[in-house]
Amino acid sequence: MQETDIIDLMMHHGVKPTANRILIANAFVKEHRPLSMSEIEVQLESVDKSVISRTLSLFRERHLVHILPDGGDGVRYELCHRCSDDHDDDAHIHFYCSRCGKTFCLEDIPIPEVTLPQGYQEESVNYMVTGLCPDCR
């Protein structure tokens, strides 16, 4: 994905593409995996954490990213290419490496579906495998 594409994506979601926002969105493209706020903070020293916090909230509100539970604690943010304005979906499984703490998208592996008991109404599904990633084995 090019920088121009990111700007298009932002505009399309009603987000004004400021310099900081482009940096943050680029971080997702570059790493190609879900990032935590602190990971972004480390990667973009020049950007204040308050800006990161507010930007991620805005991105989320406008469905540019969605959140998923971190393998450890806290949450991670994932850029969604296929999210429409009112619906987040991009249902692949994730892998959390317990050594390096990174979360990877296994985009080729769709989440196997299950049938819920009567009364439960599904909104979204998260399938997370924890273990060692190729680099940490």
Add this chain to the structure above:
Amino acid sequence: MQETDIIDLMMHHGVKPTANRILIANAFVKEHRPLSMSEIEVQLESVDKSVISRTLSLFRERHLVHILPDGGDGVRYELCHRCSDDHDDDAHIHFYCSRCGKTFCLEDIPIPEVTLPQGYQEESVNYMVTGLCPDCR
């Protein structure tokens, strides 16, 4: 599960069953679902949060509970009946209600397995469905 069983379980895992610890373990039995630290704090006003924190760490260390990512943020602790001393497993799916914030065990639904790409080494799996629980629909 009876209180005597809980005490047995603790002893079996090398945890001295003090009054506070029994209260905390009982909370899990009573609710029959994974609890967050703050949920326990609310339920057991008489027990200091430092005690809860240290107790949960101890329980975890001794494999009496294991953690799972909260549907929201943070983590929840789940009493494991079938965990041996060196291995936590109890692989059923969980349901997180986005309205009431509770997490439920769907014990009858095993987690469907997937084949990971070369190089990834699995340690544990978490399958979490988010949506509305029967009470909140």
Add this chain to the structure above:
DNA sequence: ACCCTCATGCAACTCAGTTGCAAAAGTGTT
């Protein structure tokens, strides 16, 4: 009763994340 170890309760601390606010950067109008 004594000693020793472990558990407890309170207060102080830590750290991630959020919020308040004034300065700065954009945007549009005349």
Add this chain to the structure above:
DNA sequence: AACACTTTTGCAACTGAGTTGCATGAGGGT
């Protein structure tokens, strides 16, 4: 270009969950 207006930014202060330090207290063994 100057103006008024809106949005974003950067800093500092705040917040709240969770943890840690430490003195007291309870339990267990001799």
